[in-house]
Amino acid sequence: MNVFIVDEGFSGSLESKLEQSVYKFLSEVRDAGVSLKKIFKLNVFLKTDNESELSDIREEFSNLMKKEFSKNMPAYTIVSQPSLSGNDILLEGMSIDEGEEIKIERRIFYKHPYVVLSSGKNDPRMIVSGGISVPGEEDLVFESQRVLDFAEQLLLKEDLDYSHIISQSNYIPSIFTVSKYGNEKLKNIQVYDNVRSLYYSTELFKDGHPELTATGTNTGDITMDFVALSGKMPSEDDDSGNSSLLSTDMFVNSDIVTEELSGMNTEEQTKHVLRSILQKLSVSENGDKISYLRIYLKDKADLPLVKSIIGQNINAVNIVYLEADISNEDMKIYMEAIK
Numbered sequence: 001m002n003v004f005i006v007d008e009g010f011s012g013s014l015e016s017k018l019e020q021s022v023y024k025f026l027s028e029v030r031d032a033g034v035s036l037k038k039i040f041k042l043n044v045f046l047k048t049d050n051e052s053e054l055s056d057i058r059e060e061f062s063n064l065m066k067k068e069f070s071k072n073m074p075a076y077t078i079v080s081q082p083s084l085s086g087n088d089i090l091l092e093g094m095s096i097d098e099g100e101e102i103k104i105e106r107r108i109f110y111k112h113p114y115v116v117l118s119s120g121k122n123d124p125r126m127i128v129s130g131g132i133s134v135p136g137e138e139d140l141v142f143e144s145q146r147v148l149d150f151a152e153q154l155l156l157k158e159d160l161d162y163s164h165i166i167s168q169s170n171y172i173p174s175i176f177t178v179s180k181y182g183n184e185k186l187k188n189i190q191v192y193d194n195v196r197s198l199y200y201s202t203e204l205f206k207d208g209h210p211e212l213t214a215t216g217t218n219t220g221d222i223t224m225d226f227v228a229l230s231g232k233m234p235s236e237d238d239d240s241g242n243s244s245l246l247s248t249d250m251f252v253n254s255d256i257v258t259e260e261l262s263g264m265n266t267e268e269q270t271k272h273v274l275r276s277i278l279q280k281l282s283v284s285e286n287g288d289k290i291s292y293l294r295i296y297l298k299d300k301a302d303l304p305l306v307k308s309i310i311g312q313n314i315n316a317v318n319i320v321y322l323e324a325d326i327s328n329e330d331m332k333i334y335m336e337a338i339k
Contacts, residue, residue, distance in 0.1 A: 001100075001338065002038075003292040003318045004028050006091040007083055014046065014053060014088055015060050021091045022064050034095050039074045040104050040115045041128050043092040045322055047082035049218040054080050055135070065113075073106050075115045075130030077225045079171045080218040081296075084303050084321040092320065094292075094338075109154050116158065127158050127228040131171075133221040140179070140188060140222070144195035147224050152199065155228060163204045164228040167251035168212050169336075170196075171223040175216030175325045189214060189327055192222060213253050213336060215296050216325030227251050252280040254335045266302045266332050270309045273335055278314065281339050289315040296324045296334040306333065 006028070010020040021044075029036065044061060048054055058078055065073055074093075083090035096102045096117075105116040117126040132150050137143035155161055175189045186194070192214070217223070254273040261269050281290060293316040297303060300323050310319065316337075326334045 001291050002032065002034060002095045002097060003338065004032070004093040004095070005318050005320060006089075007085050007087050007320070009087050010089070014048065014057060017087075017089045018044070018046070018057055018060055019064065021089045022061075022068065025091050025093055026068060029093065029095070034098060036069060037072050037104070038095040038098065039069070039072070039093055040096060040117060041092075041094040041130070042074050042076040044076070044078040045081045045083055045090040045092075046078070047088045047218075048080050051219045054078075054220045071106065073113045075113060075128045077131030077169075077171075077223065079131065079223055080173075080220050081171070081215065081322045081324045082218070084297060084300050084323050090320065090322075109157055110150075112150075112154070114154065125158070125230040127155070127160065127164075127226075127230070129154060129224075129226045129228070131223045131225045133223040135221050137221070140191045141181070141195060143222050144192045147222050148196060148199050151224055151226065158228070158230070160228055160230055161204065162199055164230055165226045166229050167253070168224065168226040170212065170214040171217045171220075171225070172214060173217045173220055173222065175214070175327070176329060189216075213334065214327035215322075215334065252277065252337055252339075261332075262330050266299075266305060267309065269332050270306050271313075273333055274309065274313055277335050277337050281337060283314075283339070289317055290337055290339050292316065292318045292320075292338040294320045294322065294336040296322050296326055298324070298326055298332050302332065 004025055006021045006025045008021070008024065010017040012020070029039065046054070046057060061076070061078060065076065096104065101119060103118045105118070107114055107116060112130065112132065114130050115128040117128065129151065132147055134143055134146040134150065137146060152162065155164065170192065172188050172192055176187050178185050178187050179191070181191065254276045261272065264272065283290060293314065295306065295310070297306060303321060
């Protein structure tokens with residue numbers, strides 16, 4: 001898998017910076033000899049706390065995608081989480097290697113683009129959902145329910161259910177804001193988790209829950225982004241010929257029990273979280289390079305320290321740092337990785 005990152009200080013309006021980032025991305029893809037037909041996922045992280053501005057960016061990006069990709073539309077996610085580089089737009093793109101025999105199917109579900117990857121007729125299919133959101137819903141409970149319902153219906157369209165999800169990112173606006181619901185005062189993350197628990201019955205998840213990430217956004221709507229895998233999940237020693245892309249160990253997060261981090265300072269948490277990522281990827285410290293590492297930091301003042309620790313302990317082709325609140329207030333750092 002190839003991962004392309006554009007994180008530059010372009011000038012002009014936010015819409016102009018987005019456009020420049022997209023064309024820079026397309027240029028880098030072409031320079032690398034990668035066909036646009038191989039691009040299957042894009043992520044846009046932007047610095048804004050203005051809901052109207054975010055809405056304009058979504059519309060602008062959708063128009064750019066239709067213009068540049070046409071029938072080769074990738075799945076994509078747009079959220080208001082700023083890059084710690086200080087730039088207003090960070091664009092990520094993921095592609096299949098040119099030599100990889102992976103079929104990419106571009107599909108639409110109620111105007112929502114998503115992607116299905118497969119390596120053979122009888123082999124597992126990987127569903128890449130892109131960011132699912134429901135603009136305009138003012139009640140957080142109903143908004144959470146509508147997002148989760150939409151995701152469930154998309155899965156059903158592919159003859160799957162929630163138990164097939166291997167990785168799920170949940171972007172929650174103002175994640176720690178407290179609101180009153182009946183006689184209770186709940187944070188936004190608690191509201192979303194309460195609704196999500198209705199879809200995650202023990203009977204459904206016999207083999208455990210999927211990898212989950214929940215981070216705060218500055219504005220916008222609840223957004224859910226998942227990767228699901230159909231059929232039997234390939235293991236590391238699988239000799240059936242399945243591509244290494246279509247496996248459960250490709251998309252992982254640090255998934256740390258909060259109690260483990262309680263009382264730790266930033267340096268201790270970073271090392272603890274990093275060990276979790278390395279273990280899940282079956283990669284030793286400074287061992288084989290991984291394709292991509294995304295790091296969420298609660299406090300941007302911790303960036304120099306975290307960069308130093310990361311640089312000493314892991315080889316990664318691409319590393320992205322974002323500023324965001326993390327699902328539990330005791331957590332200072334969170335990581336996601338692709339092998």
